[in-house]
Amino acid sequence: xxxxxxxxxxxxxxxxxxxxxxxxxxxxxxxxxxxxxxxxxxxxxxxxxxxxxxxxxxxxxxxxxxxxxxxxxxxxxxxxxxxxxxxxxxxxxxxxxxxxxxxxxxxxxxxxxxxxxxxxxxxxxxxxxxxxx
Numbered sequence: 001x002x003x004x005x006x007x008x009x010x011x012x013x014x015x016x017x018x019x020x021x022x023x024x025x026x027x028x029x030x031x032x033x034x035x036x037x038x039x040x041x042x043x044x045x046x047x048x049x050x051x052x053x054x055x056x057x058x059x060x061x062x063x064x065x066x067x068x069x070x071x072x073x074x075x076x077x078x079x080x081x082x083x084x085x086x087x088x089x090x091x092x093x094x095x096x097x098x099x100x101x102x103x104x105x106x107x108x109x110x111x112x113x114x115x116x117x118x119x120x121x122x123x124x125x126x127x128x129x130x131x132x133x
Contacts, residue, residue, distance in 0.1 A: 030099060032075035035109035038097065039069035039087060066113060067091050069105060078109050084118035 032038065048054055071085045081087055089112055094105035 030073060032073055034075050035077045036075040037071055037078060037081060037087065037107045037109060037112065038073040038099070039089070039094070039105050039107060040072050040102070041067060041069040041091070041105055065091075068116075072104060075109075080109060081112060081115045082118075086116040086118070087112045088114040088116075 030038075066088050067090075068086050068088055071081050071083050071087055074081060074083055087107075089105075089107055091105070093111040094107045097104050097106045
């Protein structure tokens with residue numbers, strides 16, 4: 001009598017595609033978990049008024065201005081960005097972290113508002129993303 005699935009026979013295993021593994025950046029031994037990104041922000045949070053006065057980051061209310069940053073490390077579940085891309089994010093959404101003596105920002109993928117892909121090798125970029133005239 002042939003066995004059916006109801007009497008405990010094992011089902012044939014369906015082959016699964018192996019998950020593509022991303023290598024950590026060569027300069028650090030850090031591997032991120034989940035949907036995390038580490039970005040390098042080019043500005044330190046201080047701004048200048050239209051008259052040229054320096055406004056320290058501590059004197060400003062909660063920021064409502066988005067900032068651009070370069071992606072340094074990406075976690076295994078990040079789908080929209082890769083190392084070298086520029087991302088737009090709300091600075092208050094990230095957490096500051098120090099890696100190899102450098103201050104960086106740790107973000108979740110859901111905190112990224114936009115992604116500007118890194119230019120191809122040898123391609124010239126006219127203007128940085130986010131600046132429109």
